[in-house]
Amino acid sequence: MVERIANDLDADRFGVKSLFVFGSVKNATAGPSSDIDLLVHDEGAGPKREELVLWLDGWSRSLSEMNNLRTGYKSEGLLDVHYVTDEDIERRTSYAVKIDAVTDAARLLRLGRSGGSPR
Numbered sequence: 001m002v003e004r005i006a007n008d009l010d011a012d013r014f015g016v017k018s019l020f021v022f023g024s025v026k027n028a029t030a031g032p033s034s035d036i037d038l039l040v041h042d043e044g045a046g047p048k049r050e051e052l053v054l055w056l057d058g059w060s061r062s063l064s065e066m067n068n069l070r071t072g073y074k075s076e077g078l079l080d081v082h083y084v085t086d087e088d089i090e091r092r093t094s095y096a097v098k099i100d101a102v103t104d105a106a107r108l109l110r111l112g113r114s115g116g117s118p119r
Helices: 002-008 047-071 085-089 094-100
Strands: 016-022 036-042 077-082 105-108
Touching: 002 016, 002 036, 002 105, 036 047, 047 077, 077 094, 085 094
Parallel strands: 036 077
Antiparallel strands: 016 036, 016 105
16 A cells, blocks of 8 residues: 555655655564554655645545454554655654665655656
């Protein structure tokens, strides 16, 4: 499903530069109560970010409902989204350390609509 999200994401509309998955989903160890950890490299705060947060919240709630129907596990949402900017990546602050980490690095997802380059 993270590949579907990446494919459907309109990078230009939301100011997304790259999208990564990490944690148990990336490592194929996720269970019914696991969330999906996403790392979004974007332009930062502003109207595009606000729209992106709402768009991803829709996905999160939908995925949570699908998970509930399959497993019986209820949650408010399934996506755990972390945002990083160029500055975070340059300074290696926040979750930006997961990008290109020596061990257990986040996996870059291919963006579909409107491209977006990997950093």
